[in-house]
Amino acid sequence: MIAHILSQAKALPLSGKLGLALVLFWLAVALFGPMLAPYPVGAFVAYDVFDGQSAAHWLGSDYLGRDVLSRLLSGARYTVGLAAAAAMLASATGTALALTAAVGGAKVDEPLSRFMDMLISIPSKIFSLVLVAAFGSSLPLLLLIAAITYVPGNYRIARALAVNLAQMDYVQVARARGEGRFHIAIAEVLPNMIHPLLADFGLRFVFIVLLLSGLSFLGLGVQPPDADLGSLVRENISGLGEGALAIIAPAVAIATLTVGVNLLIDGLPGRGKRA
Amino acid sequence: MAGGASQSGMKAALTLIGKRFASSLLTLLLVSVTIFIIAQLLPGDAAQEALGQSATPQQVAALRHEMGLDRPAYVRYASWLTGMVSGDPGQSLVANMPVSDVISERLPNSLLLAALTALVAVPVALAIGIGSAMNRGGRLDRALNVATLSMVAVPEFLVATIAVLIFSVKLRWLPSIAMASQEMGWGDYLRGVAMPILTLSVIVIAQMARMTRAAVIDQMDRPYVEMAVLKGVAPVQVVLRHIMPNAIAPIVNAMALSLSYLLGGAVIVETIFNYPGLASLMVNAVTSRDMPLLQACAMIFCAAYLLLMLIADVTAILANPRLRAQ
Numbered sequence: 202m203i204a205h206i207l208s209q210a211k212a213l214p215l216s217g218k219l220g221l222a223l224v225l226f227w228l229a230v231a232l233f234g235p236m237l238a239p240y241p242v243g244a245f246v247a248y249d250v251f252d253g254q255s256a257a258h259w260l261g262s263d264y265l266g267r268d269v270l271s272r273l274l275s276g277a278r279y280t281v282g283l284a285a286a287a288a289m290l291a292s293a294t295g296t297a298l299a300l301t302a303a304v305g306g307a308k309v310d311e312p313l314s315r316f317m318d319m320l321i322s323i324p325s326k327i328f329s330l331v332l333v334a335a336f337g338s339s340l341p342l343l344l345l346i347a348a349i350t351y352v353p354g355n356y357r358i359a360r361a362l363a364v365n366l367a368q369m370d371y372v373q374v375a376r377a378r379g380e381g382r383f384h385i386a387i388a389e390v391l392p393n394m395i396h397p398l399l400a401d402f403g404l405r406f407v408f409i410v411l412l413l414s415g416l417s418f419l420g421l422g423v424q425p426p427d428a429d430l431g432s433l434v435r436e437n438i439s440g441l442g443e444g445a446l447a448i449i450a451p452a453v454a455i456a457t458l459t460v461g462v463n464l465l466i467d468g469l470p471g472r473g474k475r476a
Numbered sequence: 477m478a479g480g481a482s483q484s485g486m487k488a489a490l491t492l493i494g495k496r497f498a499s500s501l502l503t504l505l506l507v508s509v510t511i512f513i514i515a516q517l518l519p520g521d522a523a524q525e526a527l528g529q530s531a532t533p534q535q536v537a538a539l540r541h542e543m544g545l546d547r548p549a550y551v552r553y554a555s556w557l558t559g560m561v562s563g564d565p566g567q568s569l570v571a572n573m574p575v576s577d578v579i580s581e582r583l584p585n586s587l588l589l590a591a592l593t594a595l596v597a598v599p600v601a602l603a604i605g606i607g608s609a610m611n612r613g614g615r616l617d618r619a620l621n622v623a624t625l626s627m628v629a630v631p632e633f634l635v636a637t638i639a640v641l642i643f644s645v646k647l648r649w650l651p652s653i654a655m656a657s658q659e660m661g662w663g664d665y666l667r668g669v670a671m672p673i674l675t676l677s678v679i680v681i682a683q684m685a686r687m688t689r690a691a692v693i694d695q696m697d698r699p700y701v702e703m704a705v706l707k708g709v710a711p712v713q714v715v716l717r718h719i720m721p722n723a724i725a726p727i728v729n730a731m732a733l734s735l736s737y738l739l740g741g742a743v744i745v746e747t748i749f750n751y752p753g754l755a756s757l758m759v760n761a762v763t764s765r766d767m768p769l770l771q772a773c774a775m776i777f778c779a780a781y782l783l784l785m786l787i788a789d790v791t792a793i794l795a796n797p798r799l800r801a802q
Contacts, residue, residue, distance in 0.1 A: 216622050319506040322785065326740035327758075327777045334762040334770050335514050407629050415744055418633050419759050434633055438748075444641050452634040459629035467625055 209470070217468015223461025231281035234274035242275045243267065243426065251437075251445040261446040264437050269447045272433055273454060279429035280455065283340070283413055287347035288406040294348065295355030296398060300386040302356075303363035314360065321353040329412060333421050343422060347409045354408075358401050362394040403466045407459045414455050430455045493790050500786045507778045508560070512553050515767045560775060566768040570761075575772045578757065583776070586746070586753035589672060590738050597677040597684060598731060604681065605688025605727075610715060612693060620685070627682035632744040636675045643671060672749045679741045680734055687730030695723045725795025732788035736781050 210221060239259075240246045247262035254261055260269035298317075302310040320328075332346045366372060367390060375389050414431030416422030423429040428436070433451035440448050527535055540546050544555070559565050565575045608620040643650045650670050695701065696719060704718045705711075739755075746756035758773035760766075 216625075319503055319510065322503050322782055323507055323510070323774075323778050324736065324739045324781050326743050327774050327781075330743070330758060330762050331511055331514050331770065331774050334765055334767070335517050411629070411631055414631055415633070418631075418744065419747055419762075421759070421762055431631075431633075434637070441637060441640055442645060444645050448637060449641075452631065452637055456626075456630045456634050459631070460626040463625050463629040464622070467621075 212470065213465075213468040216464045220461045220464030220466075220468060223457050224465055227277060227281055227458045227461065230274060230277045232278075234277055238268075238271035238274045240268040240271045242271055244271075251440040251443060251447055253446060260450045263433075263447040264439055269433075269450055272428065273430070273451055276428050276430045276433050276451060277454060277458075279423055279427060280410060280414060280431070281458070283344055283423075283429065284347070284406055284409040287344045287409045287413075288351070288402055290344070290348035291351040291405050291409070292355050292398065292402045295352045296359040296391075296394075298352070299356050299359035299363050300390060302360055303367045303390060304382045304386045310360075310364075313356075317353040317356045317360075321357065325350045325408070325412060326415065329416065330421070333416065338416070338421055338424060340423065340427065343413060343416070347413055350412065351405050351408055355401060355405060359394065359398060362397055363390050366390045366393050400466050400469060403462050407462050410455065410459050489793055492793050496786060496789050496793070500782050504775075504779060504782055507782075508557060508775060509553070511771055511774050511778075512556060515771050516549060516552075556771070560772065565772040565775075568766055568769045570764045570766040570769070575769050578769060579754065579772060579776070582752060582754045582757045585751065586742065586755060589669060589676070589742070589746075589751065589753055590735075592669065593673050593676040593680065593738060594735060596673055597680045600677070601681045601684035601688055601731075601734075602727070604685035606692055606715065608685070609689045609692035609696065610711065612696070620689075624682040624686050627678060628686070630679075632675060632679055632741050633748055635678050636671070636745060636748045639671045639674050643674075669751070672745050672751050675745050675749075676738060676741050680737050683737050684731060684734040687734055688727055691726035691730050692719060692723050694726065695719045698722075725791045728791045729788045729795075732784045732791070736784045739777050739781055 210218070213221060235242075245266045246268050247258055247266040250262060250264050250266050252258060252262040252266075258268050258270065260273060263269050263272060298313060302313045329346050329350045332349065333343075336342050336346065338346075363386075367385075372385060372389050375385055380389075413422055414429060414434070417429050417431030418435045420435060423432050425432070425436075430451045434448055434455075437445060437447040437451075527539060537546075544552065556566065563576055565579075567573070568575050568578050571578050604620060604624070608617040611617040650667060692715075700722075701714060701718060704714050709718070742753065742755040743759060745751070746753045747759050750756070754773060754776065758770060758777070761770040761773060
């Protein structure tokens with residue numbers, strides 16, 4: 202298993218390897234970063250606000266004189282954690298509905314697909330803004346809002362895959378054998394769409410990272426005292442005029458995370474054939 | 477004979493376009509139901525919100541009646557929808573003036589920003605897309621692929637931040653806040669909106685260039701291109717005389733689809749540069765929970781999105797004789 206993954210990683214093009222490295226780096230930061238933080242997240246440790254890079258503060262200090270590196274390590278956990286959970290929820294829901302539609306026949310498929318088509322024609326940022334205005338933005342709600350926003354996209358991809366697979370001979374054989382719909386969906390169809398679904402999961406993750414940090418940047422996402430990377434950009438926006446590291450560092454952090462995932466997905470084998 | 481065939485083809489295409497148009501309208505109607513329902517889910521209602529925690533139940537009930545909130549939901553939906561259609565989507569709770577007044581002040585600014593961005597983005601994206609398609613598999617193509625792939629995933633505020641750092645902090649060429657008012661001359665206006673346009677363009681160009689490249693490459697794989705190459709037509713001529721006439725419709729399709737990225741991008745860009753457009757108005761409406769204003773803004777964005785999708789669909793129909801024949 203591990204040898205297989207290693208050989209896959211070796212086969213990636215250079216840009217894909219770079220993407221893989223970035224993704225692994227940010228996963229490690231999200232998991233262990235807060236343990237490595239040199240200062241407590243909320244502590245005022247520098248004498249000056251918007252300090253530049255120094256030995257004591259590798260990424261300088263923020264608008265209140267807190268250590269940017271420590272806040273970034275903790276913010277990355279919010280960004281990666283929230284987005285990963287929301288992307289999993291969106292993919293699981295979208296795929297479950299898609300499988301239901303694929304094995305359920307036209308009576309299930311038609312209304313469900315119409316409904317999803319309707320939701321997909323609301324631009325995602327606009328949709329999430331309406332949801333935030335209606336429900337507010339606590340952490341669980343943000344997770345839910347991000348997931349709801351990206352269910353239709355996943356549904357569309359998964360349904361196309363599942364409907365094709367449901368026509369295959371081996372699925373017809375399983376039907377003739379008298380297998381139930383649930384068995385067909387889970388045991389016959391699902392295993393054969395895992396690879397494209399994983400690539401789609403990566404894309405959803407990127408979209409959700411951008412959406413959530415965009416919301417936080419607007420002050421509508423993660424609320425203080427919690428802070429994700431988007432919040433860090435927002436709270437330090439007054440340092441823009443002096444080109445403070447406190448605003449550039451978290452913005453670059455988000456970009457390296459999302460670009461990394463994108464490059465990794467693009468380098469995956471089979472991606473080109475499918476597109 | 478041929479004339480008759482093309483005429484019936486044209487008629488079929490028109491029917492198909494009519495169907496697409498009707499289905500877009502239906503979708504927009506369903507979207508309005510969805511947005512209305514979500515807006516109604518607000519915990520506590522607008523009357524409670526307006527009066528605050530200290531209001532007596534009687535006061536709340538009186539205001540609810542005055543605002544018509546005690547009517548059944550479908551009646552409120554019907555009156556909201558007829559209001560929207562006739563250009564009067566209600567009263568903004570925060571600005572205390574008609575939503576239509578607030579929006580008509582902001583909408584032209586956003587449309588102008590979008591038009592200027594398209595003016596900048598389309599030629600650049602065309603050049604990048606066609607350039608990398610001609611160089612398919614080459615070093616330039618791979619470099620542009622990685623560059624556009626990365627740009628697609630970069631958050632808008634990073635692009636905006638870097639633009640401000642370069643042009644207004646280091647070079648001091650441009651103001652860091654976009655000003656737009658009726659009194660400004662064109663020169664001042666353009667200086668003011670240069671950075672919002674730049675930021676939005678970067679986001680749209682990446683998307684558009686990728687789709688243009690895909691559209692051109694799709695044509696390059698066709699037999700007629702091979703024929704042209706085999707008979708010795710110069711590569712530039714192949715692209716300009718043979719591929720482009722056939723690729724124009726897919727490219728317009730790609731343009732319309734990627735211009736829809738403007739809608740999401742504008743939300744961030746208008747806010748960061750303080751540009752008085754519709755998207756920043758909508759963000760304010762979310763912050764102040766001004767639901768009538770928010771619903772109207774959301775509907776405008778959805779309508780714009782559906783319009784772009786419709787344009788993309790229609791060009792695809794007009795371009796594809798097989799689709800047209802059906």
